[in-house]
Amino acid sequence: MIYNLIKEDAKSESNYKLFIDFEVNGKKAPDSVYFSAKTLGVTKRWFYNAFSDYTGKLEFINNRLVGHITPGEDSNIKSELVYDKVYEHELFEPATLHYVLSALPLKVGYTVSLPMLDLNDGSKLVWANIEVVSEENHRLDGQQIKVWKVISDGSRLKTFWLHQTRPLFIKMKNSGVSFKWKYYNG
Known part of the structure; x- marks a missing residue:
């Protein structure tokens, strides 16, 4: 992707x-x-x-x-x-969630509810209840970085690991399925 x-x-x-x-x-x-x-x-x-x-x-x-x-x-x-x-x-689009979250003042314990457009359920408005549950270390491009571990319980339960200083999801877990993004410099 x-x-x-x-x-x-x-x-x-x-x-x-x-x-x-x-x-x-x-x-x-x-x-x-x-x-x-x-x-x-x-x-x-x-x-x-x-x-x-x-x-x-x-x-x-x-x-x-x-x-x-x-x-x-x-x-x-x-x-x-x-x-x-x-x-x-x-409304927010789920594909842009990492940009939306990166614009917020995240810290451990931060919570927010965001109105999301769910096309999988007939254009229904779904409130994604977001909570930053921890700060963790992660390896990206051979370097240690700080990430936020974020839980979202909108249309389905998801866990995201969000880069703290750039609007990037590093990893996502969605109902037992795990995804990792590949990022290219430049």
Whole structure:
């Protein structure tokens, strides 16, 4: 999985674009998440889900989610899903959680509840209850670094190890499955 974060216009308060590139069963599964440089709330998401063979084009404008998910030939979704839903406030996208957490004043014992958009459950708002449970040492690129161990109990129980000085997840454990990210310098 490769994360590539860019700012659409470096001279303005425009959106960030997070391009996530990964492969599932030999199929490319590109995912682009756009989020506000000011609030970090999601503004747009375009993706292909290779697990279930569908594409999505969604926008979040003035607290309103609009767009569609279109099934592919082998999809378990039988017809297009259309979204037009209003929320009371901005939402965060789970793929940007490490950027959101890195912007907060984390310390052991810190807790926060974040409104997350859960597309796996029909665009439901899920509150991710976050707690920083410890500070740990971790090895990255041959060097010891400090990480926060963070528990989140939103749509599912997850444990993250977040770099303390850079917006990077080092490792994630999700319902018994463990992931490690590879980061490249430059």
